Amino acid sequence: MTQVGEGQEAEETAPPVMTFGAPTAGEILAERYELVEHINNDSAGRLVWRGVDVVLRRPVAVVLRYPGGDSATEMLQAAVAASRVIHPNLVGVYDAIDEADRAYVVREWVDGQSLRELVAEDGPLDPARATAIGNAVASALAAVHATGMVHGNVHPGTVMISDDGRVVLADARTDGADSQENDLRAVGGVLYFALTGHWPHGEAPLHGATAGHGRAALPDAVRDAAGSIAAPRQVRAGVPAYLDDLTMDLLDPEIAPPSSDVLSAELSRLDVPADDHFLEQAGPLRFTNDNGEEPSPLASMGGRKVALGIAGLLAVALVGLLIGISALGGDDKSPKNQPVANPSSSAPATGDASPAPAAVRRLSVEDVRIIDPDSKRRDELDDAQLVIDGNLDKGWETQTYNRANFGNFKRGMGVWIDLGSPHTVKSVQAELSATGASAQLLAGSADFPVSSAGDKQLVASYLKSPIGQPFEEHDGTTMTFNGFDPEQKYQYLLFWITELPEKEGGGGFKVGVQEITVQGS
Known part of the structure; x- marks a missing residue:
């Protein structure tokens, strides 16, 4: 296995380093x-x-x-x-x-091993795995960008795939010249590399995703006489059109990339198990949902996907016009509103066609309340609705405690969420008022009475179903949980706080939960 400092191995021409201060094994x-x-x-x-x-x-x-x-x-x-x-x-x-x-x-x-090593050993990845890796990188960048920071070092050497399948982004290396846009362009580069085994940025790449030094050894993309790179579908058969379009749009300097959270949401929608068939049937990216939701923010990317969509609509309109002309030339007594089968579809009209995967969106919350199983006074239950009102300036907060762990009599407090009905959930994000808190996300299958006894039953039941890993003395104010089972639906969730941060200036421990958002379909 290779662990890399900046995601790159040294070249033979790397400069020698001084020996003073050199480490030794056992030190x-x-x-x-x-x-x-x-x-x-x-x-x-x-x-x-x-x-x-x-x-x-x-x-x-x-x-x-x-x-x-x-x-x-x-x-x-x-x-x-x-x-x-x-x-x-x-x-x-x-x-x-x-x-x-x-x-x-x-x-x-x-x-x-790194993505670079994986592709070098096994060759380009199948579209499903490439999408999953792109989704993980975009999700990591969304968390980084949410703090206002930039990663600045996204490329196949800093994308690590653990032996248990976890994908992680390593070794941020940012300076004043880095930007969030460059991070997003680099996601396109990672997708291109995963799909083709070639690095699209050449020898004069974007800052922060450069091919300099260790990255220069990556095979350059196939290019035409003008120096333009070939699309993944031109390099390798079997790349779905929508994934090809998304990758090329991210690499196109004439097309503004979406924000990292929007890109993460779209890749999450496309990230399905390899044994499913959605990747072959989903077709071009959709910009509106069948259920009447607002258009996907990815529509703002414009580019070739919009052109393809317009061309498709024109083709359908032309077919309809031809059918209308044919009908006019037939028996005038024919019903004018007779339904006509779509001639462009080879699927039988039996309703057996696989539905497109639902778009990831912010899920509405039916009910929310504070869970406080170990309090006799239960005087911290107000203002629960403020954690889902969309306003980060207002939220629910604990009282001040003299210990970070609430004291000996109390194991924790939490925010319980009812989505109203079972949903596929992709992620839950909690915004806190201060750094240093410890918390975890739990899932449950039932509601319990609103009482101390009911809260005790609820916590005991939900602790059996943790989601992802807990946060311990978290250095940030945003906690994102995305360890949900894609085959399972969830209705009840509990954001469970086990340790409080110290108040600024001392004088006790407390925390506020400013906002909780749930993404899913």
Whole structure:
């Protein structure tokens, strides 16, 4: 397995590094991180080690450079920024230390391989897997962009696929020249690479998704005489038209990309299991929903998908006109409103055609209330509706406690949500008033009486069905949970808070839940 510092292996021409401050196996950094094995160097001379956190007894990756000081400022600043965003598709950053003669970043160890290595070994991926990887990267970027930050280093070397199938984005490397748009263009590059095995940005790529140094070794895209890249469908058979269009639109500088949350939602809609047939039948991207919902925000991308849609409508209109002319030439006594089968469809009119997957959207909440199983006074139950009113300035908040864990008499509090009916849920996002809280998301199959006894029953039942991983002393104010089973429908959810952050300036512990949004179909 390869763990990379900036997502790239060193080239043979990488400059030599100084030996002063060089690490050795068995050395313990910051009295906590034991260096076990040197994995590789990246093209900037950073050393990547497999290590062990001797306090928590867990494996870690240590990305180290020497000397430290000013030369390590960008690396450390990027690590500190990345540590504030916790998301299932982002590599966790645990520590960043500058010791002058050397500096290092300690992050999550991922057992697996990069997308670059995966494609090099197995060849281009099938459309379903490529879509799933693109979905994970876009979801990670949505979490990063929601904080106002930029990743700045998205390419096949920083997209890691763990042995258990988890896809994570590693090694943010941002500076003033990076932008969220460049991150989104890079998602198009990742999709293109996954589908074709070629990197579309060539030797003069966008900043933050460049092919410089370690990335330059990626095979360049097939190009015509004018230097324009070939579409994935021209390189490889079997790429669905809608995925081809989406990839090329993200790479087209003339087409403004959607925001990362919109792109994530669209890729989530398209991310279906490989043994399903939606990828072959879904056709071009849809901009309106069959159920009367508002048009998809991806319509604002314009480009070739709109042109294809208009061409399709013109074709249907032409067929209808020809049928009308034919009808006029027939028996005048024929019924004028007789339904006509669509001649462009080879499917029998039996209703057996597979429906298109429903668009991901914000789900409405039927009911919401505060769950407080261990309180006798139950005086913190008001204002629950403020967590779903769409206003981040107002929310529900706990009282002030003298301990982060509510004290010995209380195990936690939560916000219970009823979606009104079972839904396919993709993600739940909770916006909090402060950093440092610990919480998890739970699912249940039933409601319980509104009382202390009912709340106890509810929590005991829901704790059996956690969604994704809990957040522990979260460094950010946004918690996103997306570990939902796509084969299961959910109606009842519980955002369960187990630890409170300390109030600014001290004086106790409390937190506010400003907004909770549920995405699904």
